[in-house]
Amino acid sequence: MAEHNLQHIDLNDYPHINKGLDGIVAFSTTKSFINGQTGELIYSGYHIDTLADNATFEEVCFLLWNDRLPKNSELEELHKKLQSNRELPEPVLNYIKTTDKNAEPMAVVRSAVSMLADFVDSNSSDLDNAITMTAQIPTIIAAFDRARNEKEIVTPLKDGSTAFNFLYMLNGEEPGQAAERTMDLCLVLHAEHGMNASTFTCRSICSTESDMFSAVTGAIGALKGPLHGGANTAVMNTLLKLKEQGEHADPVVFTKDKLDRKEKIMGFGHRVYKTFDPRAYHLRKMSKDLAEETGHQYLYEWSEAMVKTMKDEKNIDPNVDFFSATVYYSIGIQPDLYTCIFAMSRISGWTAHFFEQKANNRLIRPRALYTGEKNLPWVPAEER
Numbered sequence: 001m002a003e004h005n006l007q008h009i010d011l012n013d014y015p016h017i018n019k020g021l022d023g024i025v026a027f028s029t030t031k032s033f034i035n036g037q038t039g040e041l042i043y044s045g046y047h048i049d050t051l052a053d054n055a056t057f058e059e060v061c062f063l064l065w066n067d068r069l070p071k072n073s074e075l076e077e078l079h080k081k082l083q084s085n086r087e088l089p090e091p092v093l094n095y096i097k098t099t100d101k102n103a104e105p106m107a108v109v110r111s112a113v114s115m116l117a118d119f120v121d122s123n124s125s126d127l128d129n130a131i132t133m134t135a136q137i138p139t140i141i142a143a144f145d146r147a148r149n150e151k152e153i154v155t156p157l158k159d160g161s162t163a164f165n166f167l168y169m170l171n172g173e174e175p176g177q178a179a180e181r182t183m184d185l186c187l188v189l190h191a192e193h194g195m196n197a198s199t200f201t202c203r204s205i206c207s208t209e210s211d212m213f214s215a216v217t218g219a220i221g222a223l224k225g226p227l228h229g230g231a232n233t234a235v236m237n238t239l240l241k242l243k244e245q246g247e248h249a250d251p252v253v254f255t256k257d258k259l260d261r262k263e264k265i266m267g268f269g270h271r272v273y274k275t276f277d278p279r280a281y282h283l284r285k286m287s288k289d290l291a292e293e294t295g296h297q298y299l300y301e302w303s304e305a306m307v308k309t310m311k312d313e314k315n316i317d318p319n320v321d322f323f324s325a326t327v328y329y330s331i332g333i334q335p336d337l338y339t340c341i342f343a344m345s346r347i348s349g350w351t352a353h354f355f356e357q358k359a360n361n362r363l364i365r366p367r368a369l370y371t372g373e374k375n376l377p378w379v380p381a382e383e384r
């Protein structure tokens, strides 16, 4: 129905509710295209396979922010800006050092990003702020992980890629080329994905003419949930639960039992993809290769058995979160950090959508069908 026709309808009586806004197109975007039937994903003109084979995370950031790939000099400049912005303001670092060691890492990232707003120059542009958050989210994650494990916090490097520096800050030693490439590819694959729940949240906050830090803080809160980005941590916890069964562990029986109990299997299903998630092909290959290198073949074999069982039983395919879990596990990252790594990448997509929303804004304000009572008589408190 055309938008102008809706003006003449009393929406209080309008009977159709689109639960979950399934299939509703409320924005136009140049940031990404998804064909859920064929499993096609494009970021600003480039197929995800092309980017996975060629691009670095920093090139993807530039692409999403500018709708074109950077020239050498532009990429160099972006690297320099990211590198020189990695250190956290002292009060944010102090918060990370002193907060509860058992806090959820995603909650710490959310709170720390919110705090960053207090320390930026009031004249800084939205692009400056996008660069600040892209540069500092990895520092927040690594600093919290080291603080909670009572390890000395590692000062970020003033050179190297986002992926290299993150692994360096997390582990306290420089990563090898293969680990850097794995992390970089994960960042490329998670950077942007249309009108998912966190991006929608980001654009909704932007639409009120609020600031970018508020929009990203809200987006992190949305990503944290297990039906969205939190699924990668949940996948690993599921596999570790299966591992607890020792020699009796059987991924097929385990999966079927869960389905019988009407439980969701984390890392499977997608609102848009009705086929294999194109990002999952790359992650599946990485998961297989890393499992062989690190002696985690059993985890990879269990994952493949779960993929087959879900296909046979429910005709549901894995999404981006399924194989990313075992990739991160194989490079030694704690399961509760997986969603934080997602945020570290998706900051590029969120901020790109913020620019786009701001450039052509209209307040996001849908309606709700009221199903409660009307005009009840007032009853004084003592008579209720």
Ligand code: ACO
Pocket: 020, 196, 226, 227, 228, 229, 231, 263, 264, 265, 266, 267, 268, 269, 270, 271, 272, 314, 316, 319, 320, 321
């Ligand atoms: N395990 C078991 N059954 C599933 C799963 C799953 N992972 N996903 C969907 N289904 C079933 C549902 O039970 C439902 O079956 P029914 O029709 O018999 O009731 C049917 O498939 C449709 O599922 P919905 O939940 O209605 O699909 P929706 O589009 O609303 O949800 C979602 C998509 C939330 C991603 C869902 O597939 C899910 O919960 N998956 C597990 C969590 C997950 O992996 N989330 C990450 C998604 S990717 C991302 O956000 C980065």
